[in-house]
Amino acid sequence: MGASSSSSSASGFLDESQSSSITERAKAALQDFVPYYRKQMSAARFSELESQLEPERQHTHxxxxxxxxxxxxxxxxxxxxxxxxxxxxxxxxxxxxxxxxxxxxxxxxxxxxxxxxxxxxxxxxxxxxxxxxxxxxxxxxxxxxxxxxxxxxxxxxxxxxxxxxxxxxxxxxxxxxxxxxxxxxxxxxxxxxxxxxxxxxxxxxxRSLEVEAFVRAVRFYQxxxxxxxxxxxxxxxxxxxxxxxxxxxxxxxxxxxxxxxxxxxxxxxxxxxxxxxxxxxxxxxxxxxxxxSRVQQELRDWIQTLEPSMTSDLDFIQESRHAIRRKVQASMSAAAGRLTMEKVAPHLSAMLVALMEPVSDAFLQGCRVSLNAMEEVCQSAEGGGANPKKLIASMPRANLQSCYQTLGSIGDKLAPYAKVFGFPNTLTLMLIDRACLDLQQLVENMEFTFQQILLASDIVDPESAQKAKQRVLQHFNYDSSIMRKKIVQEALIIITLPYVKEQLDCDYRMGLVELQHSLDSDSGPFVVVENEYEDIIIETLIRHVAKALTDPANVEKFQLIPDPVQEKTPEPEPGTKPEAVPDQSVPETGSGPEPEPGPEQEHRPEVEPEPFVEPEPGPELDPGKKPEACVEPEPVPGPRLEDGPQQELGPQSETGPDPVPDSEPDPSSANASLASDCVQAISELVVLNRFPDVVRLED
The missing domain is CATH 2.30.29.30 (Pleckstrin-homology domain (PH domain)/Phosphotyrosine-binding domain (PTB))
Incomplete structure (x- = not known):
C-alpha cells in the first residue's frame, strides 16, 4: 500500500524469524478483531433491510x-x-x-x-x-x-x-x-x-454497509x-x-x-x-x-445464509431490539442525560461558536472565489451569442487555499477544550481535513451547476449568464447552511462521545455483556446491545447540540436556515427506538479539483458534461436597498458574514436541483440570505459598469 513501485521496497533488513513473528502478530490481531466486525456486519445488514422497507426521509439539495x-x-x-x-x-x-x-x-x-x-x-x-x-x-x-x-x-x-x-x-x-x-x-x-x-x-x-460496520468495530475493539x-x-x-x-x-x-x-x-x-x-x-x-479479504468473503457468505431468517423473523427481531433498547434506556439514560448536562452542555455553545466561525468564514470566502470565476464567464459573454463550451473552458479553476487556511484556525479555537475532553491534536487535524473536503465539494458543485445551466443553451448572452449566476447563488445559500450544520454537529459528537462513554462504561459495561448473552439465537446475530447503548448516548448529545444550533443568537449570527427534515420528524414515543438520524453527509464521489493544464493536455479528449435541465424557479430574491458599499465598492465583491446564510450539499436527480422547500425563510427579513447578499454584490458590479445589466428573478 503506501508506496508501490516497479522495484520492491523491501531491503532485506528483516530476517526470516522477524518476518515470521510480525506475520503471526498480524494474524493474531486480525483474529481478535474479527468477532467485533462479524457482529457489526450482521447488525448493519439487518438495519439496511429495515431502511429498505421504511426509507428514511433524506435532505434535498x-x-x-x-x-x-x-x-x-x-x-x-x-x-x-x-x-x-x-x-x-x-x-x-x-x-x-x-x-x-x-x-x-x-x-x-x-x-x-x-x-x-x-x-x-x-x-x-x-x-x-x-x-x-x-x-x-x-x-x-x-x-x-x-x-x-x-x-x-x-x-x-x-x-x-x-x-x-x-x-x-x-x-x-x-x-x-x-x-x-x-x-x-x-x-x-x-x-x-x-x-x-x-x-x-x-x-x-x-455510507456503505461494510464501511459503517468496520468503523464501529474498530471503535469497540479499541x-x-x-x-x-x-x-x-x-x-x-x-x-x-x-x-x-x-x-x-x-x-x-x-x-x-x-x-x-x-x-x-x-x-x-x-x-x-x-x-x-x-x-x-x-x-x-x-x-x-x-x-x-478472506474474512470479508466468509462473512458475506455467512450473512447470505441468514437472509431468509432475517426476512421471515423481521418483526420478532425488531421487537427484541426494541425491548433491549428499553432496558438499556431505563438503566442508563438518566445517568447519560445528567452527565451530559453537567459536564458537556456547559461547553457546547462555546465549542459550536469556535467551530462555526471559521467554517462560516471559509464558506463565504469559497462563495466569493466561485462568484469571481462566474463573473469572468459573464464578462466573456458580453459580446453576445457566445458558445457555452468556450465560456466554460475559459472559466478559471477555484483556488481555495485561503479558505483552507481559515479552516486551519479551528485548531487554535478548539485548543482550550482539548484538556476538558481529552482529545489529541490528530483529531483536530482530521476535523479540519474533512471540513476542507466538504467545502471543496460544495464549490465544485456550485461551479458545475453553473456550467450545466449554460450548456442547456446553444448560445449564451449576458442576460442568461447573469440569471444562471443568481440561481446558483440561491442554491448555494441553502446547501451551504445544511453542510455547515452537519460539519459542526459531527465534530461535536466526535469530540464528546468518547468522553461520555468512558465516564459511563465503568458502571454499565458488565450489564451490557449480560444483556447480550440473554438474547436468543434468532435475534442474537442481528442485535448488538452496545450499539443501542451508544445510540442512546449519541441521541442525548444530538439533542443538546441541536439546542445550541437552534439557539436564536446562533441562528442570527451564522444565518442558519431551519432544517425541514428534522423539523418534520416526530419525537419518538418514550421507551421506543427513535427514528434514525438522517444521513446528512456528502456521498462518496471520488471528486476532486478540475485538472490544471499540462504541457500536452490538449491532446486528450475533452469530457463533455451532460446537459442541464433548469429547475423550477425558487422564491424571488428581494435585493432590497442598494448597499452602502456601492459608494466605495470592494475590489472583490462577495457576501459578508452578517448578511448571509449557508447550507449543505448532496446528490441530485438527473433532471437538476430539487424544488425549493416550503420552509425556506423570507430573504427580505432581518436574516437576509446569502443569496440575497450576493445579488447585492452583483448590484455593486453594475455601479462599476463591469457588466451592463442584472436580470432579477421573476415572481
Missing part, C-alpha cells in the same frame, strides 16, 4: 453533484524526486482523479501510456517546505534518532536546492521533491495536500482495550486502518528490537530506519490484505 472520473488527470508537471540512493532523478509527476501520485520517467513515456515507475498513496501524510521544520517533525516521531539534524541538514543535495518539498508518511519512507521555482512548488503542494485529504478520509466517509480515541487510526483504506491498528501495538517492540541494533553507514541511520519501518509496514499490508 439544489446544487448538482460534481464527480471526477478516476482516470481524469488533475495535475501533471516535471520535478525531481530523491531516490533510495539519495540521488535526484528527473520525473514527470501526475495526479489523477483517484488522488494517487504517479511518478513517470518522463513526459514522453506518460503520453505513450507507459506505467509509472512509482505510485504513492499518501494517506496520513504531511507536507513540509522547510527543511528545519521537517527535521523537527522526524525528531519528534523518533526521539531515539539523535543524529537526524546532522544527517538531513548536512546533505549537499538539500543544501544546494531552494524549492524543496518533503512528504512525511507514517510508518513509511519519506519522499523528497525539488522544483525549479516557487510557482511550480506551490502548485504541486496544493495538489499533494488535496491528495492527502482525499486518500485519508474519502473511503471511510462512504474501547475494550481502554482506548477511547481511535480517530488517529481511521486513516485510509480498510487495510491501512488495520495496519495502523497492528503498528500501534507493534512499533514499540520493533523499535526496542531493531533500532538499537541498527547498522547503517554514517549519515544514513535515519533513512535506514525509515526504510526498515516501510519494510515492516509493507509486510503487514500484504498479510492483512490477504487475510482480511
Amino acid at each position: 439544489r446544487l448538482r453533484h460534481k464527480e471526477s472520473p478516476p482516470a481524469q488527470v488533475l495535475y501533471e508537471g516535471p520535478g525531481l524526486v530523491l531516490d533510495q540512493n539519495r540521488k535526484w532523478r528527473e520525473r514527470y509527476l501526475v495526479v489523477r482523479g483517484d488522488h494517487r501520485l504517479e511518478s513517470h520517467e518522463g513526459l514522453e513515456g506518460f503520453m505513450k501510456g507507459f506505467p509509472p515507475v512509482q505510485v504513492l498513496v499518501p494517506s496520513g501524510g504531511s507536507v513540509w517546505t522547510s527543511l528545519d521544520l521537517y527535521v523537527d517533525q522526524v525528531q519528534r516521531n523518533f526521539p531515539a534518532l539523535s543524529e537526524v539534524k546532522e544527517e538531513f541538514c548536512g546533505f549537499s543535495g538539500f543544501s544546494g536546492s531552494r524549492f524543496l518539498v518533503f512528504l512525511d508518511l507514517p510508518h513509511r519512507r519519506d519522499v523528497a521533491f525539488c522544483f525549479k521555482n516557487q510557482d511550480q512548488r506551490g502548485r504541486f503542494c496544493r495538489v499533494l495536500e488535496d491528495c492527502i485529504r482525499h486518500q485519508s478520509h474519502d473511503f471511510l466517509k462512504r 474501547q475494550d482495550r481502554g482506548r477511547y480515541r481511535s480517530e488517529s487510526l481511521l486513516i485510509g483504506s480498510v487495510v491501512r486502518v488495520l495496519s495502523n491498528l497492528v503498528m500501534e501495538q507493534l512499533l514499540p517492540e520493533v523499535q526496542q528490537d531493531l533500532l538499537d541494533r541498527l547498522r547503517a553507514p554514517r549519515g544514513q541511520r535515519t533513512q535506514t530506519w525509515l526504510t526498515v519501518l516501510e519494510e515492516v509496514h509493507v509486510l503487514l499490508d500484504s498479510v492483512l490484505l490477504t487475510q482480511f
